[in-house]
Amino acid sequence: xxxxxxxxxxxxxLTKPAFALIEVDITRGNLDPLPIAISPLHVDLKSENVDxxxxxxxGINISEIIEKNFKGTGLFNPLKKDAFVQKPxxxxxxxxxxxxxxxxxxxxxTGKLLVKDNKLKVEFRLWDLTAAKEMTALxxxxxxxxxxxxxxxISDKIxxxxxxxxxxxxxxxIYVAESGPKNKRIKKLAIMDQDGANTxxxxxxxxxxxxxRFNPTNQMVTYLSYxxxxxxxxLLDIETGTQEVVGNFPGMTFAPxxxxxxxxxxxxxxxxxxxxxxxxxxxxRVVERITENSAIDxxxxxxxxxxxxxxxxxxxxxxxxxxxxxxxxxxKRITFGNGIYGTPVWSPRGDLIAFTKMRxxxxxxxxxxxxxxxxxxxxxxxxxxxxxxxxxxxxxMFYRETKSGPQGKGxxxxxxxxxxxxxxxxxxxxxxxxSDPSWSSLLSK
Amino acid sequence: xxxxxxxxNLVLIALATLILNACSTAKKADGLDGDVYTGKExxxxxxxxxxxxxxxxxxxxxxxxxxxxxxxxxxxFLRKNKNLSVTIEGHADERGTREYNLALGERRxxxxxDYLMTYGISGKRISVxxxxxxxxxxxxxxxxxxxxxxxxxxxxxN
Numbered sequence: 338x339x340x341x342x343x344x345x346x347x348x349x350x351l352t353k354p355a356f357a358l359i360e361v362d363i364t365r366g367n368l369d370p371l372p373i374a375i376s377p378l379h380v381d382l383k384s385e386n387v388d389x390x391x392x393x394x395x396g397i398n399i400s401e402i403i404e405k406n407f408k409g410t411g412l413f414n415p416l417k418k419d420a421f422v423q424k425p426x427x428x429x430x431x432x433x434x435x436x437x438x439x440x441x442x443x444x445x446x447t448g449k450l451l452v453k454d455n456k457l458k459v460e461f462r463l464w465d466l467t468a469a470k471e472m473t474a475l476x477x478x479x480x481x482x483x484x485x486x487x488x489x490x491i492s493d494k495i496x497x498x499x500x501x502x503x504x505x506x507x508x509x510x511i512y513v514a515e516s517g518p519k520n521k522r523i524k525k526l527a528i529m530d531q532d533g534a535n536t537x538x539x540x541x542x543x544x545x546x547x548x549x550r551f552n553p554t555n556q557m558v559t560y561l562s563y564x565x566x567x568x569x570x571x572l573l574d575i576e577t578g579t580q581e582v583v584g585n586f587p588g589m590t591f592a593p594x595x596x597x598x599x600x601x602x603x604x605x606x607x608x609x610x611x612x613x614x615x616x617x618x619x620x621x622r623v624v625e626r627i628t629e630n631s632a633i634d635x636x637x638x639x640x641x642x643x644x645x646x647x648x649x650x651x652x653x654x655x656x657x658x659x660x661x662x663x664x665x666x667x668x669k670r671i672t673f674g675n676g677i678y679g680t681p682v683w684s685p686r687g688d689l690i691a692f693t694k695m696r697x698x699x700x701x702x703x704x705x706x707x708x709x710x711x712x713x714x715x716x717x718x719x720x721x722x723x724x725x726x727x728x729x730x731x732x733x734m735f736y737r738e739t740k741s742g743p744q745g746k747g748x749x750x751x752x753x754x755x756x757x758x759x760x761x762x763x764x765x766x767x768x769x770x771x772s773d774p775s776w777s778s779l780l781s782k
Numbered sequence: 783x784x785x786x787x788x789x790x791n792l793v794l795i796a797l798a799t800l801i802l803n804a805c806s807t808a809k810k811a812d813g814l815d816g817d818v819y820t821g822k823e824x825x826x827x828x829x830x831x832x833x834x835x836x837x838x839x840x841x842x843x844x845x846x847x848x849x850x851x852x853x854x855x856x857x858x859f860l861r862k863n864k865n866l867s868v869t870i871e872g873h874a875d876e877r878g879t880r881e882y883n884l885a886l887g888e889r890r891x892x893x894x895x896d897y898l899m900t901y902g903i904s905g906k907r908i909s910v911x912x913x914x915x916x917x918x919x920x921x922x923x924x925x926x927x928x929x930x931x932x933x934x935x936x937x938x939x940n
Contacts, residue, residue: 607884
C-alpha cells in the first residue's frame, strides 16, 4: 500500500513539469486541488439600471457562483478574495503575475461587464500565473436576468480549458420534492439549477409522482404519475406545462427514459403480474415489445449510441443487471458479484454503467464497465439509489435516505453527488427533501 | 466414558433448548415466520373474520399457507356479496430500488387476484394497483416494519 502511494507521488512530480500550461487531471481523486483566484468582475460605471436587478453587485455575485462551482468539483481551491492584490479592472487588463503568485494562486480569472440597452455584455479571461500567459478569453451578450447562467457558462469554459473535459455547470436537475410523513408522503416534480438556485415546482402534489427524466434537449420530461390512481408514464413539456399519457396501455407503465435521439420512450409495462420492457415512438405512436420473459424486467437505459439497452431483471431468481441489443436480442447478464443489482444507467461517454447494489443490509452506488467487469463501489449507506450522470460522465448524483430526529424515528431524503473516482461526496442543496434526480445535458453547447 | 457421553448429551440438550427458545421467541416477539409477518397488528377486516391483507417474504410474491387461508375467506365473502368490487393494492418494503418494487408490488397484487379467481371470483370485480414502497403502513426501518409493509391489501371500492 505504502509502496503504491510512493509510486503515485513520484509519477505525479515526474509528469507535472512536462505541461507547458497548468492542467488539472480529473481521472483520479484530487488530493492537491489547484489554487485559483477568481477576481470579482469589474462592473462598468456606464451600466444602466434594470428593474429588480442589482447590477452593481453582478461582478461580485458572478465571481462567487464561479467560486462555489469550482469548490464543488473538489479539483480546485478558490482562494479568499481578501488576499487579492489587484483591482478587478486593472487585473483584467493585465495582471501583475508575480503579485498573484505571491498568494500561491496558479490560475486567475478576471472579467468585466456592462449593462446597456437592456443587454448584459460580459467578458472574462483565464490566466496561467506560472507561465504568465492568457489561457483563454471570451465575450458574450445576453439579457441581464440571465446573469446566473453567465456565471455557469464562464465556469464551464474555465473547467474545459483546465481539465480538457466538458463542464457541467450550466445544467439543471429535475427531481421529486418530498414533504410530509413517510406513509402520506407528498411528492412534487421540481426543477432547479445544478447549484440549487431557481427552484420551480412543476406539479402541485395532489398525486404521487416518481422518477422524472429529461429528454436530450431538456425541454421535455417523462415521469410516472398516479393521476386518478392510474400509475402511467407521462410526458411533460416544461415550458408550456402540457402533459399527456404516453401510449394507451391497459395497466401500469413505469420506469421511463428517453432514447438518446429523444424520439422514443423506453419503459416497463406490467400486465397480470409480469413487467416487460417496451418502447413507444413519440411521433408514430408505434409500440414495440422489447423483452418477453415471465420475470420482472425493468429500469431500462439506452447506451448513448442507441444500440444497446441495459436493464435489471430477476429472471435468475434475484435482481441482476443485463445488457441486450436495442431490438431485444442477444441478452447477456453482466453482474455476477455477491449481492443484488438494480438501476443500471449508461454513462453519456458510453464507457461505464452506474448502478445500485444491495448487499447485507447496505446500499451501494457503483460503476462498472459495460460488460460487467471492473466493478467499483463508490459509496455505502443504509439506503441510497437512483444514480444519474453529469453530462461529462465524471459525476453521479443520487438520493439517500437517512434516519433523523430523536431515536432515529424520523427520516430525511436528500440528493448527493460523488465523483466516479469515489472522492468528493457532497450533499446537493435543495429547498425540501428530495429524491430521484435526473441531470440535464449542457443547456448551452 | 460414561461421564463423557452424559456430558455430550447434556450439551446437546442445552443446545436444543437454546435453539428452540430462540425460535419461539422470534415467533412470539416479532410475529414473524421466517421473514413473513404473521401477526395482526396492522390487519383490518373486510367483514367479521375476513382479514383484508396477506404478507410476503422479501423479494417474493408466492402465497403462504396462511395467506391462502385468508384469501379463501375473502373469496367466500365476495361470493356472498355479489355486487361488491375490490381493488387489490400491492406493496413492497423500503429495502429495494423504487422501480423494481413497483413491479414487485404489481406481482404480489396479481398473485392475490389470481388466487381469488381460482376460487370463483370474476376478474372483472378485481382491479389491481401497485404502490411499490410508496405507502408503508409501518414507517419504521426495522425488520418487523418491513414485514408488515410487504403486503397485498384488498380494498372494497363500492
